[in-house]
Amino acid sequence: METITLENIQSEIDHTFLLQKKQSIQNRTQPVQERKVLLEKLLAWIKNNHSDIQKAIHADFKKPYPEIDVSEIFVVTSEIKHAIKHIDSWVKPQKVSTPMPMLGTKSYIHHEPKGTSLIIAPWNYPFNLALGPLVSAIAAGCTAIIKPSELTPHNSALLRRLVEETFDKSQVALFEGEIEVAQMLLAKPFDHIFFTGSPAVGKIIMKAAAENLSSVTLELGGKSxxxxxxxxxxxxxxxxxxxxxxxxxxxxxxxxxxxxxxxxxxxxxxxxxxxxxxxxxxxxxxxxxxxxxxxxxxxxxxxxxxxxxxxxxxxxxxxxxxxxxxxxxxxxxxxxxxxxxxxxxxxxxxxxxxxxxxxxxxxxxxxxxxxxxxxxxxxxxxxxxxxxxxxxxxxxxxxxxxxxxxxxxxxxxxxxxxFGGVNNSGIGKAHGHYGFLAFSNEKAVLHQRIGLTATKPLYPPYGFAGKKIIDSLLKWF
The missing domain is CATH 3.40.309.10 (Aldehyde Dehydrogenase; Chain A, domain 2)
Incomplete structure (x- = not known):
């Protein structure tokens, strides 16, 4: 049996990230139905392994089964069902109004997947706070690597089994381990990082993300x-x-x-x-x-x-x-x-x-x-x-x-x-449509007509008529 070393883990992270980078590009052109299929597979696994989920979380800190059902399982299954129900409307290009100076154009907001994502989950709600962000990532069309907390090993092992039995690692993967594994992952140029934890660690995550200009969602805490x-x-x-x-x-x-x-x-x-x-x-x-x-x-x-x-x-x-x-x-x-x-x-x-x-x-x-x-x-x-x-x-x-x-x-x-914080308690929002937006790039798309347009009179050389039009823009719009 091969001994698992940090070098082995680093090699596997490198390989998996490259697979997901390639897959994330393919995801841009895949039909939305593919995302629904992944979410339905996740929902089915949770339903089929209900008892195993309860046992794993209870083994980590004796959380009562009814509490697990409400605060861990129900939260995730309701999030999945909500996403499946609304994803078609979320991805539909959103038409925006046209101001007078832009007459003749049509403008839209397209929601494209950011690409590769990293989800770093905490130990306090180890199932819920690992899979909730994953639902949003899948709904947005992103690939995802999950890093669960090492402080809840039974749940971590269960999540590994869930991921391996449900997804191809080019789409969703999971790496267990302590701080060294988290550091290896944070060194990769992910397109988005979703972290749940303390403000102190959130600052470390944000510094690491800055090295690759990765966008972040930080779900932190504070004194409520x-x-x-x-x-x-x-x-x-x-x-x-x-x-x-x-x-x-x-x-x-x-x-x-x-x-x-x-x-x-x-x-x-x-x-x-x-x-x-x-x-x-x-x-x-x-x-x-x-x-x-x-x-x-x-x-x-x-x-x-x-x-x-x-x-x-x-x-x-x-x-x-x-x-x-x-x-x-x-x-x-x-x-x-x-x-x-x-x-x-x-x-x-x-x-x-x-x-x-x-x-x-x-x-x-x-x-x-x-x-x-x-x-x-x-x-x-x-x-x-x-x-x-x-x-x-x-x-x-x-x-x-x-x-x-x-x-x-x-x-x-x-x-x-x-759901989310402000400043010290967090950056960015999660859940439902807001989680979808966190993993999406809201791309501005403008369609201009061919031929004479409202902006062509503003091209140089700036004659008398052009200057008058510019003066009117400044005065009236």
């Missing part, structure tokens, strides 16, 4: 706030915040990273939060650790990072209102709510990406808005309020990748909405 207005329905808000925060054990880029509660309702809202945790994860009163509906931290390294965040907060004066228990053998971290926080605490400075929920208070909306605007722009922002004017004000006066009123996380599931 949830504002609880004084007139919010507290029971309803608490249930939605607890689900949005602790699904996947808090390892969600759009989870509420901290909550801002109007000071008059703090104590009542804390009681509701506690009640909702017990309802969802400890209904038997045997402890959350016994719950089959609560996932685990992906590995010991991330568990230690979260323990350090919690220890730093407590050392600097934070109080544990709920939770804090950790079982290192099981990578279990209990849902934890912190109060009495200050800005020098690490938990208030960096994205938590785990089941720690800081709660701070505010006096009025202006204070809350000012606090959010002092921080880097978040990937998501949530507002719970019965006052539509307050909701509109917060959405208008803050900037975030996405925003949701009276719920959390759900905008990710809406295929008609663009």
């Amino acid at each position: 706030p949830a504002i609880i207005d004084a007139n919010a329905d507290l029971k309803d808000a608490a249930g939605k915040v607890i689900w949005g925060k602790f699904v996947n054990c808090g390892q969600t880029c759009i989870a509420p990273d901290y909550i801002m509660v109007h000071h008059t309702i703090k104590d009542e809202f804390l009681k509701e939060l506690k009640s909702q945790i017990e309802k969802m994860y400890d209904s038997s009163r045997k402890g959350v650790e016994k719950s089959k509906d609560y996932a685990r931290i992906v590995n010991g390294k991330h568990l230690k990072r979260l323990k350090n965040l919690l220890a730093d907060a407590e050392l600097k004066g934070a109080n544990k209102f709920y939770g804090g228990y950790v079982n290192e053998e099981e990578n279990f971290f209990e849902p934890t709510i912190l109060t009495d926080l200050s800005e020098e605490m690490e938990v208030m400075q960096e994205e938590i990406f785990g089941p720690i929920l800081p709660l701070i208070t505010f006096g009025d909306l202006e204070e809350a808005i000012h606090y959010i605007n002092l921080k880097p722009k978040p990937l998501a922002l949530y507002v719970f309020s019965k006052d539509n004017d307050n909701i509109k004000r917060i959405f208008k006066e803050t900037s975030s990748g996405g925003a949701v009123a009276n719920d959390c996380v759900l905008h990710f599931l809406q295929n008609e909405l663009p």
Whole structure:
């Protein structure tokens, strides 16, 4: 059996990239039906291997099967079905209006595939966030190489099997491995790179892409706030915040990273939060650790990072209102709510990406808005309020990748909405038509008639008549 070395991997990457480069040129002229066939094959594989997908993801961090179905499988299958349904309209040349100075011409936007693409997927939703971008790449007519996370090896092996059984490697390929493999891939001149991960790594990806002037979609993260207005329905808000925060054990880029509660309702809202945790994860009163509906931290390294965040907060004066228990053998971290926080605490400075929920208070909306605007722009922002004017004000006066009123996380599931960040939380958009556009070049196409045209009087030599026409252009158009 041949030993797999970095040299072998490099050689295979080089060979596969050349195959995909050639295929990407052929894809430009292939009928759209070919893209639908690939998407239908992907959908069929997922349906036929439903149980294997569940087992692989559960093996990596004990994610509950129903949670896998909703947050991993359903998200991908709905994305595939949406693309198949709409791809004909997406690829159709889009006619644009003709301004007066361009009379006689016809103009269109043609959506052509960018070409070769690289998809670097994270570990927190390892199936969903590898295949969601792949759907967009296929719909746009691109080839794709996927680099899954090495932190979820069971899912990575399953994805490798999926790719090998479904696609020719000239169209879709997958390379497993650690940072060295990612670096090898990033050195290739891909036409587009789609990365999901942290802002810190996103900067590295963007630097690598700049070497080849590759376009990028960066799905990053940040500290997404949830504002609880004084007139919010507290029971309803608490249930939605607890689900949005602790699904996947808090390892969600759009989870509420901290909550801002109007000071008059703090104590009542804390009681509701506690009640909702017990309802969802400890209904038997045997402890959350016994719950089959609560996932685990992906590995010991991330568990230690979260323990350090919690220890730093407590050392600097934070109080544990709920939770804090950790079982290192099981990578279990209990849902934890912190109060009495200050800005020098690490938990208030960096994205938590785990089941720690800081709660701070505010006096009025202006204070809350000012606090959010002092921080880097978040990937998501949530507002719970019965006052539509307050909701509109917060959405208008803050900037975030996405925003949701009276719920959390759900905008990710809406295929008609663009998903993505802004500045520190990401560049570019994904899902549905917006994912198709991310992997497409919107090519400007203009058709001019033969013979006399509206622009020929502007050719030199610039006589009296020509100058008058130019003067009119400047004055009236």
